[in-house]
Amino acid sequence: MSAPLLETRNLTKAFGQKTGWLAKPKILCASSSIDLQLNARERLGIVGESGSGKSTLGRLILGLTPPTEGEIFFEGVNHKARSLQGWKQFRVRTSLVQQNPLSALNPQMTIGEQISEGLLVHHFASRAASYERAAAMLDQVGLSSAMMSRYPHQMSGGQRQRVVIARALILDPKLVVFDEAVSALDVSVQAQVVALLRDLWQQRDLAYVFITHDLRVVRHVVDRIAVMYLGRVVETGDIKSVYEWPRHPYTRALLASVPSMDPTIRNIQPPINGELDPGKIAGGCPFRPRCPFAIERCGTEAPLLRDVAGQRVACHRAEEFPRSVQMGKEVA
Amino acid sequence: MPRLLTVQDLVVEVPGRNIKILNGVSFSLDAGQTLGLVGESGCGKSMTCYAIGNMLPRGLGQAGGSISFGSGESGSERPTIAMIFQDPTSSLNPVHTIGYYLETALYRHQRLRGNDARLEAMRLLERVGIDNAKSRLGAYPHQFSGGMNQRVMIAHALAAKPQLLIADEPTTALDVTMQAQILYLLEELKAETGMALMIVSHDLGVIARLADKAAVMYCGKIVETAPVEQIIQNPSHPYARALINCMPSIDPADHQPPVPIPGSVPLLDDLPQGCYYNPRCPRAAGECFKRFPPLAPVAQAHNVACYHPVAA
Numbered sequence: 001m002s003a004p005l006l007e008t009r010n011l012t013k014a015f016g017q018k019t020g021w022l023a024k025p026k027i028l029c030a031s032s033s034i035d036l037q038l039n040a041r042e043r044l045g046i047v048g049e050s051g052s053g054k055s056t057l058g059r060l061i062l063g064l065t066p067p068t069e070g071e072i073f074f075e076g077v078n079h080k081a082r083s084l085q086g087w088k089q090f091r092v093r094t095s096l097v098q099q100n101p102l103s104a105l106n107p108q109m110t111i112g113e114q115i116s117e118g119l120l121v122h123h124f125a126s127r128a129a130s131y132e133r134a135a136a137m138l139d140q141v142g143l144s145s146a147m148m149s150r151y152p153h154q155m156s157g158g159q160r161q162r163v164v165i166a167r168a169l170i171l172d173p174k175l176v177v178f179d180e181a182v183s184a185l186d187v188s189v190q191a192q193v194v195a196l197l198r199d200l201w202q203q204r205d206l207a208y209v210f211i212t213h214d215l216r217v218v219r220h221v222v223d224r225i226a227v228m229y230l231g232r233v234v235e236t237g238d239i240k241s242v243y244e245w246p247r248h249p250y251t252r253a254l255l256a257s258v259p260s261m262d263p264t265i266r267n268i269q270p271p272i273n274g275e276l277d278p279g280k281i282a283g284g285c286p287f288r289p290r291c292p293f294a295i296e297r298c299g300t301e302a303p304l305l306r307d308v309a310g311q312r313v314a315c316h317r318a319e320e321f322p323r324s325v326q327m328g329k330e331v332a
Numbered sequence: 333m334p335r336l337l338t339v340q341d342l343v344v345e346v347p348g349r350n351i352k353i354l355n356g357v358s359f360s361l362d363a364g365q366t367l368g369l370v371g372e373s374g375c376g377k378s379m380t381c382y383a384i385g386n387m388l389p390r391g392l393g394q395a396g397g398s399i400s401f402g403s404g405e406s407g408s409e410r411p412t413i414a415m416i417f418q419d420p421t422s423s424l425n426p427v428h429t430i431g432y433y434l435e436t437a438l439y440r441h442q443r444l445r446g447n448d449a450r451l452e453a454m455r456l457l458e459r460v461g462i463d464n465a466k467s468r469l470g471a472y473p474h475q476f477s478g479g480m481n482q483r484v485m486i487a488h489a490l491a492a493k494p495q496l497l498i499a500d501e502p503t504t505a506l507d508v509t510m511q512a513q514i515l516y517l518l519e520e521l522k523a524e525t526g527m528a529l530m531i532v533s534h535d536l537g538v539i540a541r542l543a544d545k546a547a548v549m550y551c552g553k554i555v556e557t558a559p560v561e562q563i564i565q566n567p568s569h570p571y572a573r574a575l576i577n578c579m580p581s582i583d584p585a586d587h588q589p590p591v592p593i594p595g596s597v598p599l600l601d602d603l604p605q606g607c608y609y610n611p612r613c614p615r616a617a618g619e620c621f622k623r624f625p626p627l628a629p630v631a632q633a634h635n636v637a638c639y640h641p642v643a644a
């Protein structure tokens with residue numbers, strides 16, 4: 001077995017938060033003790049409520065923020081051991097696509113210039129050749145090469161997101177982090193980008209991490225999923241098995257919260273109340289304050305990720321929940 | 333149920349330019365009923381809400397059609413209408429406390445003041461699911477999460493004792509877990525107060541959950557209106573059908589990826605001749621390229637603006 005493309009070991013990021021004048025900074029964990037592995041061409045989804053630490057994990061992976069503790073390996077090389085040259089190579093082999101395509105694009109550069117910029121910066125091609133490759137890339141994301149001379153404000157939101165994806169893929173990266181890349185798009189455009197992503201992945205040697213709070217979309221673009229709560233991965237596994245039989249009460253609550261397309265399912269009590277509150281991390285299970293199934297043990301002993309029928313789940317009661325979650329209906 | 337609201341051929345224009353933001357919108361709403369309004373961004377959902385709430389942005393005017401209330405006879409009184417929006421935190425005034433915000437509304441609508449207003453404000457906060465209401469009255473919007481502020485907006489709306497609540501994308505900015513809580517709250521409040529609800533969402537799941545009847549909009553026009561189960565299970569307009577097919581399924585047994593709609597929504601100043609959907613429509617032919625189809629009945633309470641509707 002060759003080394004995974006990406007591996008994180010015991011990854012932790014803590015942010016100090018000043019609560020008041022002269023107060024001691026309080027430590028908020030944006031992510032803690034995260035162990036992930038991603039092989040070449042693998043597609044991993046990361047879901048959870050906002051504030052659960054998804055973006056922080058994405059930024060850690062790409063070396064855009066240093067971890068407080070733990071290690072990240074990309075192609076077997078530890079981030080900490082990377083030389084300046086090593087970081088340059090890493091930047092070529094990875095890339096990031098974020099939510100807002102308008103702010104990600106430079107309003108004063110043409111689409112052609114922005115897509116080919118990476119090739120020029122890294123001296124991979126002459127100006128003429130890089131322009132040609134950019135046009136070919138545009139074609140691959142389904143835009144006409146007539147768009148090359150346009151400016152971002154002359155395009156629709158969906159077209160801009162395609163441009164951002166084209167720019168992220170021009171150097172043929174091995175790993176891309178998509179952070180809420182389709183969240184702001186209309187469903188019709190979202191479906192276009194989903195289809196595009198599926199196509200591009202088919203044609204390339206590409207692995208990606210797809211970060212989203214949208215449980216509907218993620219299912220159609222990833223192989224595996226990790227569910228985060230307060231900076232921890234609470235469940236991870238094959239996308240198909242997790243959606244068929246979610247084992248963690250939080251995963252179950254997330255899935256049951258998605259409104260069903262069945263108009264007879266109504267007047268349904270929410271599966272969980274309240275919201276994610278980083279101030280409430282105490283001992284025991286971090287999900288306990290909102291968990292409908294908490295027992296005494298949950299207050300004293302933090303559940304560790306463990307194997308449950310092929311999934312990894314951090315819940316003391318993971319074996320007890322029935323197979324199906326009725327979408328839009330209360331859990332269990 | 334008695335008729336609450338009738339909108340007939342409503343037109344809203346940008347004066348000076350020949351742009352119709354709403355281009356002949358017609359629908360009706362009965363007392364206690366819930367109407368769901370869907371469509372892609374820019375199709376005029378918010379503008380429809382503003383027109384009914386009598387709060388069109390400055391510079392835009394109603395250029396045609398009518399909005400009438402009750403039985404429609406002159407003398408029918410305008411019902412009390414309250415509105416909530418997508419982004420509660422920015423629609424709340426940051427310099428006022430939650431208590432001030434609610435108490436001024438209670439004075440305006442119910443002439444409550446002093447201790448009475450304070451008690452009622454606390455009761456409303458508790459009703460919308462905010463604990464420790466007493467201490468929260470002194471809080472400012474920035475101290476609350478988006479979900480909490482949406483609850484405050486709902487409490488504020490309730491202070492008016494509305495006959496119609498207009499909710500424009502009330503859960504779009506929230507997490508699914510908070511969305512489930514707010515949707516349930518709206519369901520409970522509807523049952524308790526008997527108010528009618530107009531809910532705008534681009535998420536058909538939200539519409540399926542709350543609406544009795546639904547209207548699908550495209551480029552300032554309503555292209556289909558029907559009981560919600562008809563729209564979801566048996567949409568007749570090709571656009572309505574396409575919108576439903578591009579919702580990604582969450583059912584583990586259904587592996588079909590979402591089906592994209594080709595092309596994009598045309599700009600309002602560059603609309604195609606004929607049906608505005610014709611460049612994207614697989615059924616477009618003949619008449620579709622000449623005139624915009626009228627909204628016509630295909631079944632009981634089911635109207636469609638299409639020359640080639642999908643058969644039931």
Ligand SMILES: Nc1ncnc2c1ncn2[C@@H]1O[C@H](COP(=O)(O)OP(=O)(O)O)[C@@H](O)[C@H]1O
Binds near residue numbers: 015029050056
């Ligand atoms: N630069 C930062 N400084 C302080 N706290 C931060 C910073 N970035 C993120 N956080 C905190 O870390 C937590 C996780 O944030 P984030 O990774 O953005 O979550 P998500 O992407 O899941 O919404 C949040 O509570 C957030 O407030």
Ligand SMILES: Nc1ncnc2c1ncn2[C@@H]1O[C@H](COP(=O)(O)OP(=O)(O)O)[C@@H](O)[C@H]1O
Binds near residue numbers: 353373
């Ligand atoms: N003040 C304005 N002047 C001109 N056009 C406007 C104005 N406000 C909104 N519009 C246009 O009106 C159309 C409908 O907007 P809106 O009702 O907000 O759409 P929706 O809520 O369905 O996304 C959009 O195309 C928008 O660009």
Ligand code: SF4
Binds near residue numbers: 250285317
């Ligand atoms: S460990 Fe206990 S509190 Fe945590 S999710 Fe499982 S049942 Fe709930």
Ligand SMILES: [Mg+2]
Binds near residue numbers: 055
């Ligand atoms: Mg984020």
Ligand SMILES: [Mg+2]
Binds near residue numbers: 378379500
């Ligand atoms: Mg709107």
